[in-house]
Amino acid sequence: MVPFLVRRGCQKVPYLFTKLYAPMISVIIPVLNEGATIRQVIKTIRKTARTIEIIVVDDNSTDNTVEEAMKEKVRVITSSQRGKGISMREGMMAAKHDIIMYVDGDILTYPDNLAELLTDPIVNDEADFTKSYFERQAGRVTQLVAKPLLSILFPELAGFNQPLSGMIAARKSFLQKVHFENDYGVDIGLLIDMHLLQARISEVNIGRLENAMQTWEQLSKMSREVSRTILRKAESIPQQNLETLGNINIIREQMEFSILESIDKLQKMVIFNLDETVFTQNYTYLAAVAFGQEEALCQVLEHYPDPVSILKRSAALFQGRNLAELLEVADEIPVTPDIRHVIRELKRRGYVCGFITDGFECVANHMKNKLGADFAFANRLHLIHSVATGEITIPEYFMPVKGNMPQYDKSHILKYIAEKYHIAPQNVIYVGNGESDTALLRDAGVGVAYHPQFVDAETMADKIIEDICMAPLLDIAQASPQRQGNKWPSKRQVRNIGIGSLAVVATAGLLYLAARQIRKAIRPDDDELPALKPG
Known part of the structure; x- marks a missing residue:
């Protein structure tokens, strides 16, 4: 056939x-x-x-x-x-x-x-x-990150x-x-x-x-990894001018902001002061010590009273240090013992959790990813080829215009969040303890002072956590008012809840005592550290 x-x-x-x-x-x-x-x-x-x-x-x-x-x-x-x-x-x-x-x-x-x-x-x-x-x-991610970056760095692929x-x-x-x-x-x-x-x-x-639609956490991770890949592949092309580099930063920020804007979970938010409630020791001071700049940092703090000058001159001390060195310092700092568990539980209850810091964005983002938080508000340390230039950019959410002049004010973040993401301050829980936290503790829906170091911080707070652990915070992280039709607890109720929660923590007696001893061993007394500002 x-x-x-x-x-x-x-x-x-x-x-x-x-x-x-x-x-x-x-x-x-x-x-x-x-x-x-x-x-x-x-x-x-x-x-x-x-x-x-x-x-x-x-x-x-x-x-x-x-x-x-x-x-x-x-x-x-x-x-x-x-x-x-x-x-x-x-x-x-x-x-x-x-x-x-x-x-x-x-x-x-x-x-x-x-x-x-x-x-x-x-x-x-x-x-x-x-x-x-x-x-x-x-x-x-395609529309807000991939295509804009390709149009700048690989225009032949933008179509x-x-x-x-x-x-x-x-x-x-x-x-x-x-x-x-x-x-x-x-x-x-x-x-x-x-x-x-x-x-x-x-x-x-x-x-x-x-x-299947990806979760917004996955989209955020995808945004970072896609942009990182495109930028790394572009290293072989001629160095872009400053305007192009600025556009790239804007594109990456737009993706993060867009993700935050798009999620329903943003009805409830918890913001931690990274420097005061997550790290058990001060990052800037320890980094200065690690890089032989301790004396120079002390001189900056002694001679410059305004926050902007302190930030800029402190950043200059890290010129020439690469990203790996900066993050290694962060990894060596012990964190609040149960912070990962608390963040995970808050997210399970529908809260978006993030960090705020007067420090560097690269460190804040690293800790955000490491501890499972959702966002970080911080100052941007300039890096070229992953090496610090010694320059810093203070973002708009820390620099509101008062009169005709922008002034450094970390508490402006609540207004920024309200305008950008339509989250009323009363739906924000703020956890801090430093001198610059007083306005945030006062203006947030619930202000939580974790081991307050200043009388004003303790006075302005709705809840005080004296325990080494962050677990008492979970007692007030209830459903959002919009979802459940209820209201936040009053300040008096919140204080009562906080006191009662200590009994729960006390049930882990041996673990608690062990953790306290560890903290004493790894954390110098407060009077041994210079008073860093802003803090």
Whole structure:
């Protein structure tokens, strides 16, 4: 029996030969806890007419993902360490074919011809790398971070509809030359690397997809990692002028602010003074000691009375110090023993939690991520190539205009939050204890003085925590007035709650006493530290 003929170009060739010589595709599916969807994704991918192998790369799932994937008789490998980028790279290394296609394992609405859509441009020698786009509401990270940054740093890529899409295909020879980021930056990083390799790039429409909406915490993390990847990839291009760098900072800030504006949880907020209620010792002083600038810092504090001068001259002491050194100091400072638990519990109850500090934004953001907080308000220490220049920018939320002149006022943050995010001060719990905290303790809905160091701070506060732990704060973190139709407790009620809460803390007697001894051992007496201002 003669095999029937099919047309290839202007010639008719036997179908069996086209099957024999047709390009074969390796389909790689990185997965993490996608047992509920992986089988359906595999079944959809198999509907293609192309010859394919399917490799599921498990990112050390803790559910039944591997078991479910193996039911479909596909190859399953386990990633050497957790992270999508590593899974993608190791899947590529395991692939047997020269055209590689990546798809996510949690989308149930792929078209049946997804393989053809993604790989046709490569099979037809029209492209070396294909990037998908699909019908959906534009992602906030794409619109507010990726596209604006690309328009500045890689304008040739700014026209892509969805530069963060993870459904892609490429020639293996190109994938072997790129770097796979191991976070949310992996997809934009591949696009930029392919561009820098001068690969032919095609964007293809794969229809309409439905996937789970990410939480705003995930969006915030994605924003940071996507922007970091784009900026790192741009290091090979000529140094941008100051205006461009300023625009980049604005773009990154807009994403953070936009996320905060968009979440319903912002009806309730807790702000901690990072320097006074989270750190158990003063960061600026310890950093000065670590870098041999203790005497210089003391002279600054002695000779300059105004906060702005102190901030600027203190920042100058850290010129030449790199980010790793600055963060190492922060990591060495013990924090309030139960602060992670308290923040986690507050967030579970629907509160947005963040830090405020007169210190540096890079340190505040590091502690925010380390302790699971949501935001940080701080002064920006200028870094070039991750090295401090000694200059600092004081943001507008600390510099309100009074009369005709801007003046440093940390308490302005409540008005800023009210105007920017429409959160009334009465829906904010503020936790502080320093001299500059008095106005914030007075004006917030609930002011909590944690180990108050000044009489005014104690007088203005609604609640006082003398305990080493922050657990008593949870007693007043009740549902927001808007949600429950109730009101914040009165100042008298709050004080009573605070006193009663000490009995709860006392039940952990041995732990409490041990923690107190540890604190005494690691924290010098207050009179041994210079009085840092603003504080």
